[in-house]
Amino acid sequence: MKKYNVAVVGANGAVGEEILTVLSEIDFPLNKLVPLASARSVGKTVEYNGEELPIIELTEDVFAEHEIEIALFSAGGSVSAAFAPAAVKAGAVVIDNTSHYRMDEDVPLVVPEVNPEDIAKWKQTGIIANPNCSTIQMVQALKPLDEAYDLVRVDVATYQATSGAGKSAMEELVTQMQDFFAFKLDESEHKAFNQQIALNVIPQIDVFLDNDYTKEEMKMVNETTKIMHKEIALSATCVRVPVLRGHSEALTLTFDSEVSATEAREILRKAPNIVIVDEPSEALYPMPTTCVDMNETFVGRIREDNYSKNMLHMFVVADNLRVGAATNAVRIAQKWVEMEGEA
Numbered sequence: 080m081k082k083y084n085v086a087v088v089g090a091n092g093a094v095g096e097e098i099l100t101v102l103s104e105i106d107f108p109l110n111k112l113v114p115l116a117s118a119r120s121v122g123k124t125v126e127y128n129g130e131e132l133p134i135i136e137l138t139e140d141v142f143a144e145h146e147i148e149i150a151l152f153s154a155g156g157s158v159s160a161a162f163a164p165a166a167v168k169a170g171a172v173v174i175d176n177t178s179h180y181r182m183d184e185d186v187p188l189v190v191p192e193v194n195p196e197d198i199a200k201w202k203q204t205g206i207i208a209n210p211n212c213s214t215i216q217m218v219q220a221l222k223p224l225d226e227a228y229d230l231v232r233v234d235v236a237t238y239q240a241t242s243g244a245g246k247s248a249m250e251e252l253v254t255q256m257q258d259f260f261a262f263k264l265d266e267s268e269h270k271a272f273n274q275q276i277a278l279n280v281i282p283q284i285d286v287f288l289d290n291d292y293t294k295e296e297m298k299m300v301n302e303t304t305k306i307m308h309k310e311i312a313l314s315a316t317c318v319r320v321p322v323l324r325g326h327s328e329a330l331t332l333t334f335d336s337e338v339s340a341t342e343a344r345e346i347l348r349k350a351p352n353i354v355i356v357d358e359p360s361e362a363l364y365p366m367p368t369t370c371v372d373m374n375e376t377f378v379g380r381i382r383e384d385n386y387s388k389n390m391l392h393m394f395v396v397a398d399n400l401r402v403g404a405a406t407n408a409v410r411i412a413q414k415w416v417e418m419e420g421e422a
């Protein structure tokens with residue numbers, strides 16, 4: 080079987096490190112792994128499969144120099160904008176974790192459990208986009224239910240971990256908690272978030288737009304339509320919570336037909352990479368602590384609406400650094416490799 084030269088751009092970031100871990104855990108056909116970051120990180124190393132690999136500076140020429148065939152980008156939108164074209168020019172397929180290319184008409188936006196067929200469009204630009212973390216775990220649960228009952232509306236409230244904003248944001252939560260125990264939380268700085276995150280919840284992720292929704296909320300709306308190839312009425316409230324890892328989502332789903340919670344539970348049990356944790360009498364339901372370091376999406380609290388026969392409620396939790404970023408990107412790469420092998 081052919082083996083590939085793979086570059087990870089942003090290799091020492093929260094997502095990049097997770098990509099290295101996921102690649103080391105699976106049987107990926109890897110010939111050479113090239114970790115890339117900014118000049119600031121040259122001299123540092125990243126761990127891959129028990130080995131310390133030196134970080135190489137990201138430049139336009141690095142992709143050709145190392146004959147990169149797959150480039151996984153997670154170093155911010157501006158870095159993807161500046162360097163993804165160079166990777167494509169060097170002959171690599173780019174799998175981009177940032178929001179930069181997601182809504183570009185010619186760039187497929189892929190969750191392999193939902194729209195793997197869209198990967199075939201990668202040749203148009205050489206780029207495949209990875210959706211927003213909150214969108215990925217949600218559409219994995221929506222797709223099988225849409226097929227069964229015809230989904231017409233989604234109302235979602237998210238409870239998003241600090242790691243969704245990168246390593247520095249995780250550190251900010253830890254530092255503020257330490258300051259709290261040292262009785263100096265009042266003096267604690269906040270840079271990653273515009274409010275104190277420790278002992279708080281912040282109903283704002285990213286900037287507000289003209290329609291009073293945030294950019295994060297509108298990403299969920301627009302990306303869901305693109306991935307599911309269907310206009311679904313969707314309203315989101317995205318909230319940052321003082322959790323290090325694992326995004327949770329309370330979903331209220333409205334269908335075109337009557338639904339049963341028992342049947343929906345069985346449909347989701349059979350869906351790829353979904354795990355049902357739903358025994359309320361035993362206090363079993365998904366939580367961020369359930370999902371850390373896991374590649375599955377956990378669904379529980381599945382119940383019918385008190386008033387409408389066409390509505391269901393549920394709670395969906397996944398590791399945002401894995402399912403919401405690294406694992407999805409690596410699954411796209413695996414599928415791309417499979418499709419290239421068939422071509």
Ligand SMILES: NC(=O)c1ccc[n+]([C@@H]2O[C@H](COP(=O)([O-])OP(=O)(O)OC[C@H]3O[C@@H](n4cnc5c(N)ncnc54)[C@H](OP(=O)(O)O)[C@@H]3O)[C@@H](O)[C@H]2O)c1
Binds near residue numbers: 091210212243
């Ligand atoms: N965290 C999540 O759950 C999540 C989920 C989906 C998508 N994403 C997206 O993935 C991207 C990275 O997020 P993250 O959470 O991993 O951030 P992070 O922890 O802050 O890491 C950023 C990484 O990018 C590198 N980088 C920054 N500027 C660079 C430059 N000019 N040239 C080369 N490398 C540069 C950094 O290396 P240096 O230390 O050398 O600067 C570091 O390796 C973001 O666009 C984010 O929106 C994140």
